[in-house]
Amino acid sequence: MRRFTCLTLFVFLPLFFGTANAQTTTDSVKTAVNSLFTAMMHADSVALMKCFAPGAVLQTVVKDKQGTVSVRTEAISGFASSIGQLPKDAADERITFDVVKIDGDLATAWTPYNFYFQQQLLHCxxxxxxxxxxxxGWKIQYIIDTRRKNGCQ
Structure with a gap:
C-alpha cells in the first residue's frame, strides 16, 4: 500500500504543480494586459508606457466607406500622450479573455471588448x-484590434 501511495504521489503531484504554474503564468499575462486598461482608466500615460516592451507596435484594422480594408499604425508614445490628456475614468475599455496561449517567453491574448468613452458605448x-x-515581467510587444459600431453588446 505504501508503495502505491508513493507511486501515486510521484505521478500526480507534478501534474498538479505543473497546472498551478501554468495558471500562475496565465494570470500574470492577464495582469499585464489589464494593467494597460487600468492605466487608460486613470489617464496615466506613464503607467501606460510601462505596459509596453521597447519597440512595441499598435495597429488597428480599418475599413473605409468604400469597404476597403487597411491597417493603421499609431505610435505608442502618441497613444499614451492622448490618453494622458483625458479626464480620469473617461476611457473605459471592458475586455474579456477569450484565449490566452503561452510558449516560454511569448504569449498571445485574444480579448473581445466594448469601449466606453465618458460612459457611452463608442465601439467594440x-x-x-x-x-x-x-x-x-510580461510586456506588450504588439496589439492589433478591430473596431465597429454595430453589433456591440
Missing amino acids: GVNSFQLVRLAE
Whole structure:
C-alpha cells in the first residue's frame, strides 16, 4: 500500500504543480494586459508606457466607406500622450479573455471588448495581444484590434 501511495504521489503531484504554474503564468499575462486598461482608466500615460516592451507596435484594422480594408499604425508614445490628456475614468475599455496561449517567453491574448468613452458605448471589437516576458515581467510587444459600431453588446 505504501508503495502505491508513493507511486501515486510521484505521478500526480507534478501534474498538479505543473497546472498551478501554468495558471500562475496565465494570470500574470492577464495582469499585464489589464494593467494597460487600468492605466487608460486613470489617464496615466506613464503607467501606460510601462505596459509596453521597447519597440512595441499598435495597429488597428480599418475599413473605409468604400469597404476597403487597411491597417493603421499609431505610435505608442502618441497613444499614451492622448490618453494622458483625458479626464480620469473617461476611457473605459471592458475586455474579456477569450484565449490566452503561452510558449516560454511569448504569449498571445485574444480579448473581445466594448469601449466606453465618458460612459457611452463608442465601439467594440477584438484586441489581439502579443506579449514577451522580459526581466521586468510580461510586456506588450504588439496589439492589433478591430473596431465597429454595430453589433456591440
